[in-house]
Amino acid sequence: MSYIGKPLKRVEDARLVSGEGTYMDDLSPLPNIHHAAILRSPHAHAKIIQIHTEEAEKLPGVIGVVTGEQVAALTRPFPVGVRVPVKYYPIAVEKVRFVGEAVAVVIAKNRYIAEDALSLIKVEYKALDPVVHIEDALSEESTVLHEEVGSNIVNHRFFNYGNVEDAFKNADRVIRKKFHFPKVSATPVENYGVIANYTKSEDAYTIWANFHGPFTLHSVMTAALKVPSNRLRIITPKDIGGSYGIKSGVFPYMVLMGVVSRILGVPVKWTEDRQEHLSASSSGTDRVSWIEAAVKKDGTILGLKMKYADNVGGYIRAPEPASLYRTHSNATGAYRIKNLEVEAIAVVTNKSPTGLIRGYGGPQHYFPLERMMQIISEDLGLDVIEVIKKNLLTKEEFPYQTATGGIYDSGDYHKALNLALESIDYEGFKQKQKEAWKNGKYLGLGFACIVEPSGSNMGYITLALTPEERAKSLPKSGCSEGATVSIDPQGGITVRISTVPTGQGHETVTAQIVADALGVDPASIRVIAEMDTVTSPWSVASGSYSSRFAPIGSSAVYQAAQKVKNKLLEIAASQLNVPAEELVISDGKVSVKNDPEKGVSLKRAVGLAHWNPEGLPNGIEPGIHETAFYTLPVAKSPNEKDIVNGSVTYGFVFDAVQVEVDIETGEVKIIDYTTIHDAGKLLNPNIVEGQIMGGLAHGLGAAMYEELAYDERGQFLTGSFMDYLCPTATEIPKVTIKHIESPSPITPLGAKGLGEGNTMSAPVVLANAVTDALKPLHVSIDQLPLSPDRIWSKIHNKNTVKM
Amino acid sequence: MSNLSVQDKVKISFSINGREIEGEAEPRKLLSDFIREDLGLTGTHVGCEHGVCGSCTVLYNGKAVRSCLMFAAQADGSEIQTVEGLAVNGQEHPLQTSFTECHGLQCGFCTPGILMSSVEMLNSGEEPTTQEIKEMLSGHLCRCTGYKGIIEAIEKVCKPNACKEGEN
Ligand code: FES
Numbered sequence: 002m003s004y005i006g007k008p009l010k011r012v013e014d015a016r017l018v019s020g021e022g023t024y025m026d027d028l029s030p031l032p033n034i035h036h037a038a039i040l041r042s043p044h045a046h047a048k049i050i051q052i053h054t055e056e057a058e059k060l061p062g063v064i065g066v067v068t069g070e071q072v073a074a075l076t077r078p079f080p081v082g083v084r085v086p087v088k089y090y091p092i093a094v095e096k097v098r099f100v101g102e103a104v105a106v107v108i109a110k111n112r113y114i115a116e117d118a119l120s121l122i123k124v125e126y127k128a129l130d131p132v133v134h135i136e137d138a139l140s141e142e143s144t145v146l147h148e149e150v151g152s153n154i155v156n157h158r159f160f161n162y163g164n165v166e167d168a169f170k171n172a173d174r175v176i177r178k179k180f181h182f183p184k185v186s187a188t189p190v191e192n193y194g195v196i197a198n199y200t201k202s203e204d205a206y207t208i209w210a211n212f213h214g215p216f217t218l219h220s221v222m223t224a225a226l227k228v229p230s231n232r233l234r235i236i237t238p239k240d241i242g243g244s245y246g247i248k249s250g251v252f253p254y255m256v257l258m259g260v261v262s263r264i265l266g267v268p269v270k271w272t273e274d275r276q277e278h279l280s281a282s283s284s285g286t287d288r289v290s291w292i293e294a295a296v297k298k299d300g301t302i303l304g305l306k307m308k309y310a311d312n313v314g315g316y317i318r319a320p321e322p323a324s325l326y327r328t329h330s331n332a333t334g335a336y337r338i339k340n341l342e343v344e345a346i347a348v349v350t351n352k353s354p355t356g357l358i359r360g361y362g363g364p365q366h367y368f369p370l371e372r373m374m375q376i377i378s379e380d381l382g383l384d385v386i387e388v389i390k391k392n393l394l395t396k397e398e399f400p401y402q403t404a405t406g407g408i409y410d411s412g413d414y415h416k417a418l419n420l421a422l423e424s425i426d427y428e429g430f431k432q433k434q435k436e437a438w439k440n441g442k443y444l445g446l447g448f449a450c451i452v453e454p455s456g457s458n459m460g461y462i463t464l465a466l467t468p469e470e471r472a473k474s475l476p477k478s479g480c481s482e483g484a485t486v487s488i489d490p491q492g493g494i495t496v497r498i499s500t501v502p503t504g505q506g507h508e509t510v511t512a513q514i515v516a517d518a519l520g521v522d523p524a525s526i527r528v529i530a531e532m533d534t535v536t537s538p539w540s541v542a543s544g545s546y547s548s549r550f551a552p553i554g555s556s557a558v559y560q561a562a563q564k565v566k567n568k569l570l571e572i573a574a575s576q577l578n579v580p581a582e583e584l585v586i587s588d589g590k591v592s593v594k595n596d597p598e599k600g601v602s603l604k605r606a607v608g609l610a611h612w613n614p615e616g617l618p619n620g621i622e623p624g625i626h627e628t629a630f631y632t633l634p635v636a637k638s639p640n641e642k643d644i645v646n647g648s649v650t651y652g653f654v655f656d657a658v659q660v661e662v663d664i665e666t667g668e669v670k671i672i673d674y675t676t677i678h679d680a681g682k683l684l685n686p687n688i689v690e691g692q693i694m695g696g697l698a699h700g701l702g703a704a705m706y707e708e709l710a711y712d713e714r715g716q717f718l719t720g721s722f723m724d725y726l727c728p729t730a731t732e733i734p735k736v737t738i739k740h741i742e743s744p745s746p747i748t749p750l751g752a753k754g755l756g757e758g759n760t761m762s763a764p765v766v767l768a769n770a771v772t773d774a775l776k777p778l779h780v781s782i783d784q785l786p787l788s789p790d791r792i793w794s795k796i797h798n799k800n801t802v803k804m
Numbered sequence: 805m806s807n808l809s810v811q812d813k814v815k816i817s818f819s820i821n822g823r824e825i826e827g828e829a830e831p832r833k834l835l836s837d838f839i840r841e842d843l844g845l846t847g848t849h850v851g852c853e854h855g856v857c858g859s860c861t862v863l864y865n866g867k868a869v870r871s872c873l874m875f876a877a878q879a880d881g882s883e884i885q886t887v888e889g890l891a892v893n894g895q896e897h898p899l900q901t902s903f904t905e906c907h908g909l910q911c912g913f914c915t916p917g918i919l920m921s922s923v924e925m926l927n928s929g930e931e932p933t934t935q936e937i938k939e940m941l942s943g944h945l946c947r948c949t950g951y952k953g954i955i956e957a958i959e960k961v962c963k964p965n966a967c968k969e970g971e972n
């Protein structure tokens with residue numbers, strides 16, 4: 002019986018539907034915990050002249066107030082992977098650089114008193130000119146945020162692959178466009194939470210947080226705290242209420258609360274509220290892209306020039322500026338484009354700092370790329386599908402190496418595209434659209450091809466440095482993850498993982514994999530997903546991000562289970578006097594392949610290892626406790642030509658979406674959303690469907706409703722869920738999901754990651770669909786979200802221009 | 805009316821999940837905080853404290869309310885039900901079962917609140933249309949699921965055969 006690939010119900014659910022889930026705010030691991038409230042900056046950019054805390058400190062129940070100066074005295078600025086000396090502390094020191102930046106922390110008996118005390122703190126500020134827009138930050142004229150950097154550009158790299166000059170020389174047409182992608186967040190329903198305790202005797206910090214990695218950030222935190230790495234113990238709760246990358250941004254608060262606990266001598270707890278979360282947690286970058294395509298009349302794309310500038314907010318913090326480079330290896334998407342020039346820039350402005358978010362860099366990247374496919378076809382008078390097909394990689398080309406070094410492991414992009422066209426009746430639609438236009442109805446169809454990278458290679462992040470700069474330190478590569486499978490003396494199987502799930506069902510899939518390997522019922526297996534950096538099997542790449550569980554985390558589990566299996570087979574072999582190769586393991590016992598009657602129970606083989614090591618074959622250790630670490634050899638460090646394979650597996654998504662635009666109101670209605678997926682071997686179809694729908698809802702939100710908005714003075718405008726609009730059940734359209742399976746040849750189970758693809762595709766596919774619908778009005782979408790007012794003014798302006 | 809300072813506690817008693825409780829709280833203490841901190845029932849979650857996300861939803865005299873928008877003192881004398889009170893004699897409520905079967909949750913943070921609103925809908929005795937289910941759900945944010953599994957889970961209890969079965 003194989004459990005992998007089956008839609009098993011999740012083992013997590015029983016506790017979650019009954020209120021027995023254990024989230025961060027539910028924890029109370031120590032006595033005498035005190036509560037924090039944070040005073041935040043009302044200014045986008047200002048000098049702090051003085052902070053008066055005396056009145057607040059006098060309030061009964063208040064233990065103390067901590068400000069930036071005290072924190073800076075005990076810490077170092079967080080290290081970050083760029084060369085510029087940006088000083089980023091978890092709390093403002095001397096200056097504030099965005100609305101919502103922490104300025105003081107009050108610790109009190111309870112949260113109510115701590116918040117009362119906030120209003121008693123007086124801060125004198127001297128307001129400075131803010132920088133809000135990317136293009137302003139690029140100009141030398143703009144006010145500099147970080148004096149020690151001397152400019153608002155904090156990372157700037159040029160890349161050149163193939164022969165771009167020739168490509169542009171040989172082109173029939175060169176098409177240029179500019180696009181804006183907004184600043185959006187993923188707003189998990191659970192906010193950040195931290196409990197921190199400093200013990201003086203050990204000079205050690207123990208910090209509980211709903212932090213899910215990447216655990217490269219552990220080293221960033223220990224550097225800031227100035228302690229040896231084993232003096233920072235991070236523990237995560239059993240359950241985390243969603244993240245989609247956003248909660249990796251809790252790390253500055255972990256350090257802040259650690260230091261506050263140290264200064265005030267009590268364990269402290271901080272639970273973020275929603276306004277804090279929206280104004281000052283983390284988000285994706287907003288991006289301006291300039292793109293130029295060199296094309297032949299038949300639609301062949303000879304080369305691309307892309308320049309993009311990401312806004313990382315008031316401070317550049319790890320893992321930024323990785324948002325610029327996450328898609329570098331798949332920069333040319335699903336197409337055969339060998340000549341590519343990239344200019345990547347990160348700027349700081351007076352907005353909140355950014356970090357990981359579902360799709361990381363992908364939505365920003367595919368927005369210009371896939372918009373261009375439609376623009377090119379329009380320019381050349383060709384059908385967009387024809388242009389896509391002309392450039393789309395064929396099955397025979399896999400494994401395919403991209404211009405930038407990505408190694409697409411497997412796929413059949415044309416099959417996915419054809420499946421989509423069949424399922425939407427493309428030819429029929431074109432007829433319908435013409436009719437509709439005649440009747441004043443604006444129907445549109447948009448497409449998007451997304452190569453979905455999963456399982457990040459630690460090495461790609463170092464693309465922020467030039468090859469010369471990289472050469473000065475140890476190369477970075479790999480995507481290591483660990484897992485431990487153990488069996489106790491009575492036969493109980495426990496698995497420990499370090500993938501820190503935030504709702505993706507890793508416990509369930511882990512149980513499926515181990516059940517298959519050891520021939521037991523998955524329900525009998527206990528999976529411990531809580532991370533504890535002192536006791537869990539982890540490495541720098543551990544954690545939950547870049548859809549890495551399916552290609553990497555699950556592989557570590559698989560390898561650890563194989564180790565246990567092999568040990569059990571050897572023990573059984575010596576008991577049965579049969580070579581291990583002739584044995585199979587199933588239904589709770591080890592038996593001889595050709596003589597199924599002959600065998601020993603699993604319990605007995607396990608028992609021997611614990612209770613009677615004397616009976617073990619030579620060279621076999623007692624106990625059953627195996628850890629495996631897994632990485633993939635394709636995750637190499639970038640070479641001196643900036644060639645890198647940034648992810649280990651590459652899935653594919655093809656979207657075809659039909660909309661209707663009401664030109665009177667500017668409202669966009671999604672009529673049908675068809676999405677075709679290829680994520681290799683699917684480990685659990687239920688979970689797969691949930692991940693796809695969730696990722697799609699995020700992409701849809703960014704396309705249609707969501708934006709962390711600021712005014713011209715850098716004042717933050719969307720501090721509640723009344724202002725920051727997330728899709729609810731009534732906004733989700735009819736979605737048709739179909740799969741094809743091109744197993745990855747490089748992962749043991751053939752699986753690839755998924756769940757981010759539609760976050761990348763939805764913004765651009767909707768922009769394409771709306772543009773298609775408004776073709777008679779010559780409206781071209783280059784900005785999101787597709788809010789009615791924006792669409793309406795686009796239509797309106799066009800009309801006035803024409804009249 | 806007497807003058808209370810914020811820190812003068814008031815006595816509160818109500819029934820929660822069928823159990824009578826007595827307690828004290830500052831007049832400004834939110835019902836959601838009282839349930840979580842004073843009663844230790846952490847199944848009721850807090851996601852926004854401004855009445856939009858719905859994760860703090862409980863039944864107040866049978867009606868779904870946002871406990872972050874009520875003071876604990878307002879619950880005096882009422883009957884409150886939280887997610888912890890849904891199972892009867894260790895038997896899951898049919899909605900709890902259907903949420904699992906239809907993969908109606910991922911991180912589970914929004915789930916208790918949605919369950920409580922769904923229970924109210926179910927208890928009304930009227931069979932809702934899918935559109936009505938969606939409208940009820942529009943008072944809740946779920947950032948994980950895209951709502952599909954949630955809608956199916958609720959339909960399943962109201963209209964049999966609407967959800968495809970899991971393996972076991
Ligand atoms: S916490 Fe009450 S509605 Fe969000």
Ligand code: FES
Nearest residue numbers: 910912914946948
């Ligand atoms: S399941 Fe995570 S928010 Fe709904």
